[in-house]
Amino acid sequence: MNFDLSEEQQILVDSVAKFVANDSPVERFRKLRDTERGWDPSVWARMGEFGWLGVAYPEEQGGFGGRFVDLALILEQLGRGLVPEPIVPSVVLAGGLLSKLGSDAQRERFLAPMIEGRTSLALAYAERQSRFTPHDCRTRAERRGAGWVLSGEKTWVLNGHAADQLVIVARTAGDPLDREGLSLFVVDGDAPGLERIRVPGMDGQRSALVRLRRVEVGAERLLGPAGAARPHLEWALDRAAAAACAEGQGEIQELFDRTVAYLKQRVQFGVPIGSFQALQHRAADMYAETELCRSTMILAAIAADYEDADERQAEISAAKLQLSRGGWFVQENAIQLFGGIGVTDEQDEGLFFKRLRVLQGLFGDADWHVARYQGLRGFASEA
Amino acid sequence: MDLAYSPEQLAFRQEVRQWIQDAMPAPIRAKAEGGGHFEHEEQMEWHRILFRKGWVAPHWPKEVGGTGWDIGRRHIFGEELVRANAPQLSPFGLTMVGPLLIQFGTPEQKQRFLPRILSGEEVWCQGYSEPNAGSDLASLQLRAEKDGTDYVLNGQKTWTTYAQYADWIFLLARTDASGKKQEGITFILADVKHTPGITVKPFLTTGGTYAFSETWFQNARVPQTNRVGPENGGWTMAKALLAHERTGIGGIAESKRWLQLCKRIARETPVGEGSLFDDRSFRERIARLEMRLRSLELLQLRTLAAAQVGRAPGPESSILKLVGTEIQQESTELCMDAMGHDALGWLDSPPEVLPAIEQGVASSFNYLRAATIYGGSNEIQRNIIAKQILRLPTL
Ligand SMILES: Cc1cc2nc3c(=O)[nH]c(=O)nc-3n(C[C@H](O)[C@H](O)[C@H](O)COP(=O)(O)OP(=O)(O)OC[C@H]3O[C@@H](n4cnc5c(N)ncnc54)[C@H](O)[C@@H]3O)c2cc1C
Ligand SMILES: Cc1cc2nc3c(=O)[nH]c(=O)nc-3n(C[C@H](O)[C@H](O)[C@H](O)COP(=O)(O)OP(=O)(O)OC[C@H]3O[C@@H](n4cnc5c(N)ncnc54)[C@H](O)[C@@H]3O)c2cc1C
Numbered sequence: 174m175n176f177d178l179s180e181e182q183q184i185l186v187d188s189v190a191k192f193v194a195n196d197s198p199v200e201r202f203r204k205l206r207d208t209e210r211g212w213d214p215s216v217w218a219r220m221g222e223f224g225w226l227g228v229a230y231p232e233e234q235g236g237f238g239g240r241f242v243d244l245a246l247i248l249e250q251l252g253r254g255l256v257p258e259p260i261v262p263s264v265v266l267a268g269g270l271l272s273k274l275g276s277d278a279q280r281e282r283f284l285a286p287m288i289e290g291r292t293s294l295a296l297a298y299a300e301r302q303s304r305f306t307p308h309d310c311r312t313r314a315e316r317r318g319a320g321w322v323l324s325g326e327k328t329w330v331l332n333g334h335a336a337d338q339l340v341i342v343a344r345t346a347g348d349p350l351d352r353e354g355l356s357l358f359v360v361d362g363d364a365p366g367l368e369r370i371r372v373p374g375m376d377g378q379r380s381a382l383v384r385l386r387r388v389e390v391g392a393e394r395l396l397g398p399a400g401a402a403r404p405h406l407e408w409a410l411d412r413a414a415a416a417a418c419a420e421g422q423g424e425i426q427e428l429f430d431r432t433v434a435y436l437k438q439r440v441q442f443g444v445p446i447g448s449f450q451a452l453q454h455r456a457a458d459m460y461a462e463t464e465l466c467r468s469t470m471i472l473a474a475i476a477a478d479y480e481d482a483d484e485r486q487a488e489i490s491a492a493k494l495q496l497s498r499g500g501w502f503v504q505e506n507a508i509q510l511f512g513g514i515g516v517t518d519e520q521d522e523g524l525f526f527k528r529l530r531v532l533q534g535l536f537g538d539a540d541w542h543v544a545r546y547q548g549l550r551g552f553a554s555e556a
Numbered sequence: 557m558d559l560a561y562s563p564e565q566l567a568f569r570q571e572v573r574q575w576i577q578d579a580m581p582a583p584i585r586a587k588a589e590g591g592g593h594f595e596h597e598e599q600m601e602w603h604r605i606l607f608r609k610g611w612v613a614p615h616w617p618k619e620v621g622g623t624g625w626d627i628g629r630r631h632i633f634g635e636e637l638v639r640a641n642a643p644q645l646s647p648f649g650l651t652m653v654g655p656l657l658i659q660f661g662t663p664e665q666k667q668r669f670l671p672r673i674l675s676g677e678e679v680w681c682q683g684y685s686e687p688n689a690g691s692d693l694a695s696l697q698l699r700a701e702k703d704g705t706d707y708v709l710n711g712q713k714t715w716t717t718y719a720q721y722a723d724w725i726f727l728l729a730r731t732d733a734s735g736k737k738q739e740g741i742t743f744i745l746a747d748v749k750h751t752p753g754i755t756v757k758p759f760l761t762t763g764g765t766y767a768f769s770e771t772w773f774q775n776a777r778v779p780q781t782n783r784v785g786p787e788n789g790g791w792t793m794a795k796a797l798l799a800h801e802r803t804g805i806g807g808i809a810e811s812k813r814w815l816q817l818c819k820r821i822a823r824e825t826p827v828g829e830g831s832l833f834d835d836r837s838f839r840e841r842i843a844r845l846e847m848r849l850r851s852l853e854l855l856q857l858r859t860l861a862a863a864q865v866g867r868a869p870g871p872e873s874s875i876l877k878l879v880g881t882e883i884q885q886e887s888t889e890l891c892m893d894a895m896g897h898d899a900l901g902w903l904d905s906p907p908e909v910l911p912a913i914e915q916g917v918a919s920s921f922n923y924l925r926a927a928t929i930y931g932g933s934n935e936i937q938r939n940i941i942a943k944q945i946l947r948l949p950t951l
Contacts, residue, residue: 302826304896309828328909329897350828372909375902375918382909441692451935508925512690512933513715516762516926523762527922534892534899540837 176471182246189225189247193254199521202255206377210335212257221290226264230272235285241412245419245474252423255528257378259293259332265416266331267294267340269409270357274397283338283359295336297327297383298406305537307342307406308352312385314343321345321395323358323388331535333381334371336362341385346400355403357396364388376531377524404482411489414536415473418492421532422470424525425500428507429463431522432456435511452510459506462499469495487549490542496532497539504529565628572636579605580640588641591817593916596721602643603676612674613650620658620666621674627860638812646718647801648680649673653726653745656797660785669724669745681748682801683713683727683771684794691936693728694737694791698773700729700744705780707731707744709753709773715930719756719769722748726797732788743790745782752776763923764903798932799873805931806873806880808856811849814887818842820913821894832894841893845886852879872945874937881927881934888921 178186197216205211220226229244230236237243248260264287271284271294286292303309312325323343333339339360347354360367366388369381397405433456436447446452473492479485504526508515515522537545546552561569580588584598594602606612614630616622625633654673657665672678689696698711709729719725725748732740748754753776758766785793819842825832832838856876892899895917901910903919928934942948 299897302828304825304827304832306828329900370906370909372905373902374900375922376900380900382906440688441690441695443692443695446691449935451938505925509928509933512929513685513926516923516929518760518762518764523922526762526925530892531900534897538893538896540893544837 178246182243185228185243186246186250188223189250190253192223193250193256197251197254197256199255199524202257202377202524205257209371209379211377211379212259212335216256217258217293218290220258220260221288226260226268226290227288229264230268230284230288234272234280235288236272240475241415241477242471242474245415245470245477248416248419249423249426249470252420252528253427255424255524259295259335261413261416261420262296262331262333263287263294263336265413266296266409267336267338269412270296270340270396270405271359273408274357274405278393279359279396287337292337293332293335295330295332295339295381296342296409297330297333297339298342298410299327299329301326301328305541307410308355308403309350310342310344310355311349312341312343314341314345314356314358316345317389320389320391321358323360323385323390325385327383327385329372330369330381330383332379333369333383334379338362339367339383340396341383342402342406343385352403354400355406356399357402357406358390359394359396360385360388360390364390374531376528378528378531407482407486410536411485412477414489414493414542415470415477417532417535418466418470418473418489418496421496421500421529422466424529424532425463425466425496425503428522428525428529429459429503432459432507432510439512446510455506455510459503462502465499466495466503483549487546490537490546490549493537493542494539494546497542500529501533561628561632565632568629569632569636572633573639575609576636576640576642579609580642581605584643588643591641591820591913591916593920594643596646596718599643599645600676600679603645606645607675612645612676613654615651616654616658616674620670627857627864630860631857634809635812638809638816641813641816644810646679647805648682648718648722648726649678652682652797652801653680653724655800656726656784656793659796660793662781664781665745665784678723679718679721680724680726681716681719681722681771683716683719683725683746685715686712687714691933693794694741696728696730696741698727698729700731700742702731702780703777706777707742707780707783709744709746709776709778711773713771713773715759715768716756716771717768717930719748719771720758720766724748725754725771726784728790728794731790738791740788741790741794742787743784743793744778745784746776746778751778761923762925763919765919765923767923801931805927806852806856806876807884807927808849808853808876808880811880811883811887814884814891815842815846815849817913817917818887818891818894821891821917824911824913825894825896825898832896838894841890845883845890848879849883849887852876852883855879874932874940874945877931878934878937878941884927885924888917888924891917892921 224237225247227236228239229241232238268284268287271280287294298307300311314321314323323341341358341360342355344354345356366386368384372380372382374380436452437445439446469492473489476485476488507522508526511522514520613621614623614625614633618624657669684693686696700707700709725746727744728741729744730740731742753774755772756769758769761767822832859872895914898910898914899918
């Protein structure tokens with residue numbers, strides 16, 4: 174067992190940290206959060222040049238053949254600067270599915286330019302009633318000639334407002350709640366019949382409501398075999414949950430570090446507030462939770478590459494629960510210990526707080542992961 | 557000991573319920589039914605409606621415009637307002653400076669200020685905190701120097717909630733820096749709108765709204781007749797007022813509203829074939845919080861009943877503040893959890909994406925992080941309980 178970073182990993186982490194410090198401090202996010210797109214294509218292109226967008230794809234696909242852990246390490250550092258470029262929707266979700274299921278032609282056409290930072294992608298899976306269950310899908314795709322016609326509505330499509338292509342989850346067989354019968358289609362962002370309504374997020378990032386009104390696509394837009402998408406979709410969403418833990422770790426660590434610094438500096442009653450034992454104990458508990466989050470974040474990043482789906486899901490659920498409960502403890506106390514200043518918008522801590530809350534509610538919230546964990550670990554059968 | 561309502565009280569509940577229904581203007585009612593967030597002007601409109609009915613200050617003595625209701629009636633009234641989701645009134649006049657003036661004001665001050673607080677003609681804000689005087693309120697530095705018949709004010713207040721709407725501010729100023737910090741403080745009233753030298757700069761909060769302000773004083777002159785209580789006796793005033801503030805700040809009514817909303821969101825949130833309300837574990841979470849709130853509500857009634865027989869709200873109001881604000885936060889957290897992906901949205905989300913009843917939740921959830929900070933942080937409440945109630949020794 175070895176928790177140390179390899180030399181290459183350390184170099185990667187250092188270079189991302191340097192990028193955040195020099196080119197993308199929180200200030201850049203602040204400027205972008207009021208813009209239409211919410212992120213910067215020129216920075217995305219640089220991420221492509223750095224090789225970050227392809228780090229976890231096989232070399233024969235234009236990637237660097239790294240493991241998911243390498244991407245997680247990048248995300249953690251980016252989280253410390255609230256870097257808003259859409260790595261999770263583009264690289265982990267849609268890109269992950271293209272890498273896994275795409276034909277050579279599809280990868281050439283849709284994945285390669287994204288890895289180079291020239292385009293971005295999104296995955297449209299959630300619907301109004303689906304909550305976190307990916308196979309709860311009412312959007313339909315019907316055959317028409319050699320191609321397909323898509324109809325339905327998807328909500329909270331991350332980066333859906335800006336993506337060049339969207340991978341759409343649609344039902345090609347079965348009833349709304351059936352586990353099987355799902356298919357994936359790559360649809361152009363400007364396809365006729367596709368409407369996207371840009372939605373501003375609590376965290377200052379963007380998503381979209383996507384309406385499909387008889388959107389026609391050719392046979393070459395079907396990704397993977399028809400009707401068999403569910404396990405792959407779950408795989409992609411698991412990896413997104415692991416990615417959320419990684420990015421969230423950056424934010425938790427940042428909030429924790431800032432809070433400890435503030436406890437040493439803020440004076441009330443003639444002493445630094447960090448000298449009050451009540452606050453020392455709180456900081457100690459926050460430290461414990463931060464380290465627990467780091468531990469499960471590593472676990473989730475490694476589990477993201479597991480072949481065994483049950484094992485992967487159970488481990489990632491455990492990490493996501495820790496992000497949602499332990500991470501929450503850190504973030505709520507960070508704001509509390511900053512006092513009044515912590516709830517002003519001009520202070521950065523609130524931005525970290527909001528981003529974390531959003532990550533906690535994406536790809537399955539705490540309740541959902543606890544329920545899933547119980548199912549996977551055999552609790553349910555004892556009830 | 558008897559917790560049952562009398563037939564008169566039950567009849568009173570019907571009367572109140574009916575009146576609220578008739579009196580609420582259509583636009584306010586529409587918002588109330590949608591679970592919407594009320595603007596300052598809507599609050600004030602509802603304030604004036606209650607005033608005309610004589611019901612705006614149920615907790616004030618009858619002689620100065622209160623209702624003379626007993627605890628039971630006041631409680632019923634509060635419950636019915638929550639039930640109707642009526643706008644909440646600004647507390648600074650009605651539950652803070654009003655009761656303080658009733659207790660300590662001169663006859664002229666009472667005559668000058670109380671009727672205008674009741675009618676809503678004058679809106680108030682609270683100027684206690686300063687950048688370096690938060691939890692350590694007694695270290696405040698805003699100076700008040702006597703000059704002729706005036707005080708001349710210089711310094712800065714911060715986090716002044718709704719100062720941007722206020723006509724008047726009640727503030728604590730330093731009138732003597734020589735002795736113990738607490739002994740040189742004076743309680744002063746100032747006209748925000750008409751006093752040259754007072755400027756107000758609103759802050760954006762993490763809730764995305766302009767709730768509080770920085771308030772600056774530069775040679776601002778106010779007459780000495782605006783002092784409440786004796787010079788250098790402001791600390792006693794401050795503490796008396798904070799006790800009033802904390803009984804209200806427990807936010808029991810607000811928490812009831814949030815739980816009401818939470819149930820509604822759970823019912824209206826589709827999950828698969830049914831709704832989130834079909835999920836037993838989620839329903840249980842709501843029920844547990846509602847039951848805890850019930851304990852707190854009973855504690856509040858005990859506190860109020862004690863106050864009614866002449867025992868002023870004392871340090872036990874700290875429990876109301878402490879537990880009440882935590883419940884308030886938990887109930888908005890639960891609303892967020894109920895919303896699922898919708899919790900990712902923000903204030904200006906298009907209505908086809910975020911249902912009306914959910915529109916204000918994320919904003920309030922963020923803003924209410926402050927509930928455990930303002931009015932004396934919860935850490936300070938715990939210190940008060942440990943020292944003043946439990947008499948624990950200090951290092
Ligand atoms: C089952 C058991 C087995 C044990 N086995 C051994 C053994 O094998 N060998 C041995 O030498 N001892 C042993 N101990 C003793 C143990 O180490 C002591 O009980 C422990 O150090 C606490 O001391 P105390 O019981 O005197 O409590 P106290 O020191 O009086 O503490 C009382 C409470 O005050 C708290 N407290 C004290 N100081 C502070 C502070 N500065 N800040 C905040 N809180 C504080 C404590 O956490 C505790 O909650 C054992 C105890 C138990 C219960
Ligand atoms: C939304 C909002 C509205 C407000 N409205 C008003 C208003 O209208 N008028 C007004 O005058 N003020 C208002 N306040 C100010 C509020 O009363 C102060 O924020 C509060 O008293 C805390 O002071 P501070 O922010 O300076 O935090 P600090 O005092 O710096 O405290 C920082 C942290 O240290 C903790 N701490 C401090 N001292 C101790 C101790 N001895 N032991 C343990 N922990 C300690 C605190 O609990 C807090 O967690 C408002 C604040 C907010 C957030």
